[in-house]
Amino acid sequence: xxxxxxxxxxxxxxxxxxxxxAMAAGVATSFPDAExxxxxxxxxxxxxxxxxxxxxxxxLEQFQVLDAEGELIEVTFGLIPKTGQAPLAVIEVAxxxxxxxxxxxxxxxxxxxxxxxxxxxxxVTAMGVSEIMIGxxxxxxxxxxxxxxxALGARFLDSRGVSLLPLVGQSQPAQSxxxxxxxxxxxxxxxxxxxxxxxxxxxxTLPDVRKLDFSAxxxxxxSSGPRLTILADVQNPLCGVAGSTAVFGSQKGVATxxxxxxxxxxxxxxxxxxxxxxxxxxxRPGSGAAGGLGxxxxxxxxxxxxxxxxxxxxxxxDAALPFADWVMTGEGRSDRQTMDGKAPAIIxxxxxxxNIPVTLVSGQIEPxxxxxxxxxxxxxxxxxxxxxxxxxxxxxxxxxxxxxxxLRPV
Amino acid sequence: xxxxxxxxxxxxxxxxxxxxxAMAAGVATSFPDAExxxxxxxxxxxxxxxxxxxxxxxxLEQFQVLDAEGELIEVTFGLIPKTGQAPLAVIEVAxxxxxxxxxxxxxxxxxxxxxxxxxxxxxVTAMGVSEIMIGxxxxxxxxxxxxxxxALGARFLDSRGVSLLPLVGQSQPAQSxxxxxxxxxxxxxxxxxxxxxxxxxxxxTLPDVRKLDFSAxxxxxxSSGPRLTILADVQNPLCGVAGSTAVFGSQKGVATxxxxxxxxxxxxxxxxxxxxxxxxxxxRPGSGAAGGLGxxxxxxxxxxxxxxxxxxxxxxxDAALPFADWVMTGEGRSDRQTMDGKAPAIIxxxxxxxNIPVTLVSGQIEPxxxxxxxxxxxxxxxxxxxxxxxxxxxxxxxxxxxxxxxLRPV
Numbered sequence: 001x002x003x004x005x006x007x008x009x010x011x012x013x014x015x016x017x018x019x020x021x022a023m024a025a026g027v028a029t030s031f032p033d034a035e036x037x038x039x040x041x042x043x044x045x046x047x048x049x050x051x052x053x054x055x056x057x058x059x060l061e062q063f064q065v066l067d068a069e070g071e072l073i074e075v076t077f078g079l080i081p082k083t084g085q086a087p088l089a090v091i092e093v094a095x096x097x098x099x100x101x102x103x104x105x106x107x108x109x110x111x112x113x114x115x116x117x118x119x120x121x122x123x124v125t126a127m128g129v130s131e132i133m134i135g136x137x138x139x140x141x142x143x144x145x146x147x148x149x150x151a152l153g154a155r156f157l158d159s160r161g162v163s164l165l166p167l168v169g170q171s172q173p174a175q176s177x178x179x180x181x182x183x184x185x186x187x188x189x190x191x192x193x194x195x196x197x198x199x200x201x202x203x204x205t206l207p208d209v210r211k212l213d214f215s216a217x218x219x220x221x222x223s224s225g226p227r228l229t230i231l232a233d234v235q236n237p238l239c240g241v242a243g244s245t246a247v248f249g250s251q252k253g254v255a256t257x258x259x260x261x262x263x264x265x266x267x268x269x270x271x272x273x274x275x276x277x278x279x280x281x282x283x284r285p286g287s288g289a290a291g292g293l294g295x296x297x298x299x300x301x302x303x304x305x306x307x308x309x310x311x312x313x314x315x316x317x318d319a320a321l322p323f324a325d326w327v328m329t330g331e332g333r334s335d336r337q338t339m340d341g342k343a344p345a346i347i348x349x350x351x352x353x354x355n356i357p358v359t360l361v362s363g364q365i366e367p368x369x370x371x372x373x374x375x376x377x378x379x380x381x382x383x384x385x386x387x388x389x390x391x392x393x394x395x396x397x398x399x400x401x402x403x404x405x406x407l408r409p410v
Numbered sequence: 411x412x413x414x415x416x417x418x419x420x421x422x423x424x425x426x427x428x429x430x431x432a433m434a435a436g437v438a439t440s441f442p443d444a445e446x447x448x449x450x451x452x453x454x455x456x457x458x459x460x461x462x463x464x465x466x467x468x469x470l471e472q473f474q475v476l477d478a479e480g481e482l483i484e485v486t487f488g489l490i491p492k493t494g495q496a497p498l499a500v501i502e503v504a505x506x507x508x509x510x511x512x513x514x515x516x517x518x519x520x521x522x523x524x525x526x527x528x529x530x531x532x533x534v535t536a537m538g539v540s541e542i543m544i545g546x547x548x549x550x551x552x553x554x555x556x557x558x559x560x561a562l563g564a565r566f567l568d569s570r571g572v573s574l575l576p577l578v579g580q581s582q583p584a585q586s587x588x589x590x591x592x593x594x595x596x597x598x599x600x601x602x603x604x605x606x607x608x609x610x611x612x613x614x615t616l617p618d619v620r621k622l623d624f625s626a627x628x629x630x631x632x633s634s635g636p637r638l639t640i641l642a643d644v645q646n647p648l649c650g651v652a653g654s655t656a657v658f659g660s661q662k663g664v665a666t667x668x669x670x671x672x673x674x675x676x677x678x679x680x681x682x683x684x685x686x687x688x689x690x691x692x693x694r695p696g697s698g699a700a701g702g703l704g705x706x707x708x709x710x711x712x713x714x715x716x717x718x719x720x721x722x723x724x725x726x727x728d729a730a731l732p733f734a735d736w737v738m739t740g741e742g743r744s745d746r747q748t749m750d751g752k753a754p755a756i757i758x759x760x761x762x763x764x765n766i767p768v769t770l771v772s773g774q775i776e777p778x779x780x781x782x783x784x785x786x787x788x789x790x791x792x793x794x795x796x797x798x799x800x801x802x803x804x805x806x807x808x809x810x811x812x813x814x815x816x817l818r819p820v
């Protein structure tokens with residue numbers, strides 16, 4: 001008997017590698033003769049760098065960039081050797097501007113920026129990689145990727161041709177935010193200016209944008225730069241009723257009465273960018289991923305792929321599946337969104353197609369989703385009795401192992 | 411010492427009355443001499459009818475209507491005596507078209523209707539009530555309230571003046587939905603036609619709407635009908651980037667590639683309704699509540715109020731607060747949305763203003779929300795160790811009691 005164990009991370013408690021280990025320990029007790037293969041999963045969100053880098057025997061590297069709120073942080077990315085080519089770099093948005101990394105109280109979403117992701121892209125490009133994979137899940141930003149474009153050299157100009165900061169917030173008049181946050185906004189602006197010494201940067205922000213100067217990016221695209229693969233799992237366009245601000249804005253803290261203004265700003269950026277590119281990139285599915293970062297990355301030539309699909313291929317899951325008798329997957333919390341392209345759903349679809357029983361073991365399962373989950377997980381769906389809001393990794397791991405000891409493939 | 415206990419329901423496990431009872435039993439153990447006052451809460455969602463009716467010594471009545479998918483169901487509403495006036499009726503949207511009441515698999519959101527709520531409104535109006543309170547939380551529908559308007563007598567006409575069914579789905583060509591769902595859609599259409607014997611109803615649906623015939627509703631408004639109070643806690647307009655389809659559609663199952671078309675349809679309904687009314691009701695805050703039902707109800711003269719505020723007044727919470735030494739509240743699951751006008755947040759704000767410690771006890775607390783919650787709950791926020799996806803009411807109740815035994819006001 002061969003058991004293929006491919007969980008997503010249990011967010012906040014276990015990485016997917018740790019979850020796979022706990023599940024494997026559980027089934028090894030009840031099936032001591034089984035051959036157990038672990039393929040920890042990811043789908044573009046938190047943990048994607050670790051999973052892909054480990055699966056491909058790469059190395060983890062560190063680099064210092066600004067986070068979404070302008071604080072200096074050390075982030076981790078992966079470098080994966082490729083035979084006969086320069087290495088592949090794997091980076092993840094959650095690591096730089098993740099929702100779970102916000103300070104308390106956080107800067108309002110209008111002042112958060114993807115600038116640090118642009119710094120990281122510049123860094124890995126300068127290392128001479130042949131390809132960059134970037135996971136878009138879990139971002140706290142909604143800047144249309146303006147921060148990334150700015151860090152790569154694009155300039156956003158007002159009607160007089162003055163370069164603006166790549167920030168969504170209104171600089172004049174100062175919005176009614178608490179004083180402590182105002183000083184943090186000032187520090188963020190200062191840091192962006194300091195980092196971009198070579199250009200004249202004034203204090204204005206994106207609401208005044210009238211023109212783009214993309215000449216620096218054009219140069220970048222014309223040189224034989226790295227291939228850019230975007231790992232995303234949403235189909236939203238940049239703006240409008242199905243756009244990033246409308247659909248995902250409230251989760252990130254966009255106030256109801258600010259949705260229209262922010263969507264309008266991203267729409268203007270989209271028009272300017274599309275005109276430069278000569279293609280309606282802003283309407284492409286996935287341009288609305290990660291607060292419009294999906295747009296900016298497609299504008300500079302990135303291609304979107306399903307994060308879970310790419311990880312299934314790179315982790316060896318696809319190769320191991322035909323020889324498996326039972327597939328197990330899992331995640332921290334399963335609800336109806338699990339069905340929308342999240343790793344466990346992709347795993348379930350692949351197992352079903354191969355006619356192999358597939359079992360879901362999640363930290364928690366939203367009661368409303370149980371019937372739908374039972375339909376796609378032929379081997380059943382189970383929840384671990386996680387107690388309290390945040391069990392320690394040790395508790396979570398031993399609970400998960402214990403549940404897996406009791407499971408059978410059908 | 412006086413302790414005021416005012417929890418919301420613990421969705422799926424405990425009503426707010428049962429939760430209040432369990433919490434009271436817990437604190438009675440540790441504070442045997444305390445005077446304990448229970449004010450079970452609601453905020454317009456599930457449980458609102460029960461809470462308001464009990465608090466005001468009303469009676470619960472039943473009536474048979476169509477649910478969101480066209481099945482006949484018995485729903486409960488409240489009748490509350492008013493001195494010197496006809497009684498007040500309390501109804502809730504969750505009871506008729508609630509997300510938790512959908513069958514599995516559910517009809518696609520495009521085919522779900524608020525028709526049954528219109529039937530219930532007609533029924534209580536015919537009973538001669540002086541006021542109707544309607545709680546809008548937890549709906550599964552996104553029909554702009556067309557179903558309600560139709561049941562009240564409004565007619566949606568195509569370009570040739572033929573009356574259409576109040577359904578968002580395209581009738582021609584049949585959308586690619588499984589056969590079992592197609593037969594359920596046919597049954598739903600048949601039931602609406604049968605219920606509305608007196609008018610010629612053809613098979614067309616709302617995407618063909620060109621004209622409204624609101625004469626029947628006009629008559630209704632001109633007569634001295636009951637006052638209509640809408641209990642809602644969102645500020646969204648009917649359409650556009652901050653509208654019901656854009657912001658709440660995906661939670662109800664609107665596919666990303668259908669958002670634009672459905673929003674466009676609600677926009678046309680809004681234009682037709684606003685023209686009839688002579689006022690831009692569709693842009694009013696709250697028109698986007700309950701899939702646009704907030705629009706239809708305002709169109710016929712309803713006034714929006716905060717559900718939690720109204721319940722605080724009716725339940726005696728406001729009257730008891732000045733004499734309390736400690737306030738306790740709670741809910742099934744607390745996350746960042748708790749801060750957006752949900753009952754525990756309203757309770758916390760009132761207690762803070764009165765300078766009384768307030769403690770939150772919830773089934774689960776989203777780890778990301780803990781810091782924010784600690785800021786508004788001066789008496790701390792605690793989660794019950796609920797195990798598994800859905801503890802039995804008995805377990806949930808005894809767990810909640812046990813946690814409350816250990817708490818102190820500061």
